[in-house]
Amino acid sequence: MISAIFMTTMPAITVNNLTKKFNNFAAVDGISFAVEERECFGLLGPNGAGKTTTINILATLLPLTAGSATVAGFDVCKQKNQVRQSIGIVFQEPALDSRLTGRENLEFHAMMYGIDRLTRQKRIKALLELVELSEKADVLVRNYSGGMKRRLEIARGLIHRPRVLFLDEPTLGLDSQTRRLIWNYIKRLNKESDVTIILTTHYMEEADDFCDRIAIIDHGKIVTMDTPANLKAALGPQASLEDVFIKYTGNTIRNIEEREKIW
Amino acid sequence: MVELLAIYVLWKREIIKLFREKERIIGSVAMPLMFLTFLGFGFSQASLPGVKAGISYIVFLVPGMIGMNMLFGSMFSGISVLWDKEFGFLKEIMVAPVSRISIALGRIAGGATTGIIQGLLLFGLSFFFGFGFSESFSLSRIIAGIILMLVFMVLIAISFLSVGLSFASNMRDAQGFELIINFVMFPLFFLSGAVSPITNLPPWLQFLAYLNPLTYGVDGLRRSLIGSSMFSLQFDLFICLAAAIALTSLAAFFFDRSSSV
């Protein structure tokens, strides 16, 4: 009985007491959460909170120190290849080959995921149109603007139709028009296909608009987790998600580098 | 099938970039050509002990320079992993559902192709520096020699691409890699018999030279191109093949353990 229930409601992601230590510093400190299929789950937190580290572990790029995690039902340590097959990811830092053209970057990706030539061509054409890069497709990526690179990376993360999509600050450095365009598309994708989305962002409005549930993470620990509506309601009728964020994470700047930038 | 497609696309990426940056091909033969000029002309009259009578020094030197070109180019191309890491592209490669071995093989295939193109260019140019096949060689001996040369080139390239990849997998950045790799590369070069027969070295250095896979690669290249060598062709081939397999396995092992973030 019980196992049957587990089978039918298998979450897209489960994280149990996940810990990641770099030397002795716990970047992720015993976090647990589950993300349901088709859900859009936001990880918010100040710089250095451990968001990217968490995503890297879930994407099989970093080994974990303790705890466990599954993605699409597969263990991130023991079933790496199945996990990799199930996910798409847009990294926080640029991850393009700037000496290839936009189209070549997409081709490379599609072939690494074993997509046949016809499907490849169709999807690449459609995605290039979506991110409005069709005209620049055959230009070397080193000649792209920051926003164009970002759009290309988002297109790339979608080519192989992943079941779980990780977006680490996907709209970083984009203008408002492009941000809206990208969010609308991701929203549609989330509703129309069965893709589950985990995202991080420092734009509170985006998280508020878009996430079904949010976890606020600080110093490697989850400090609160709920729907945006509930999080705001708990603070008062006028509260914004920004208020919630400040309440849980305080006013101080966390990142030494960030502090140096200001000085 | 998926794995083969991945190896192919990793190879293709290298080749696209190579032809986009042709100066890389030219640049790589500059150093061996300099050696050929200065060493070759400098010692043209001298007779070096260990070099068979009737073989001029430049003819002796050319297979060594081809070996050197393969060594330097291959070892250095390990750096491409670190550039990929620096530019974040390594994450894109490593997050793909492809076995780490295939990724390592794809890189090695790309690097080996690059090396062979450079090696062939050097071989062609060496005729302008005084290289020529022995008059006793028939046409079929020349063709066989060139085919054998290609085989040795591939084996040398695979071996030292693997060494480069192994070092790169254990390093954090490109600067550190350059330092270390120069440290490793020059002894390998000088202890390979590329510029002078290893029998002229003191015994303890000779011993080290016998441990160096490049010694057998250079010897094999000499056997292929000038028909004079220390060891038999079979022995050279066997050692080079064994070294290529062992070093590729080592590279795959280190690459698998390395971090991409």
Ligand SMILES: Nc1ncnc2c1ncn2[C@@H]1O[C@H](COP(=O)(O)OP(=O)(O)OP(=O)(O)O)[C@@H](O)[C@H]1O
């Ligand atoms: N490879 C590493 N070695 C050592 N420390 C690391 C490493 N990667 C991350 N850290 C540290 O772990 C902590 C969490 O980093 P992480 O990148 O996960 O933060 P983040 O929440 O994504 O922050 P941001 O919003 O700035 O992207 C930081 O203190 C960071 O310095």
Ligand SMILES: [Mg+2]
């Ligand atoms: Mg981050």
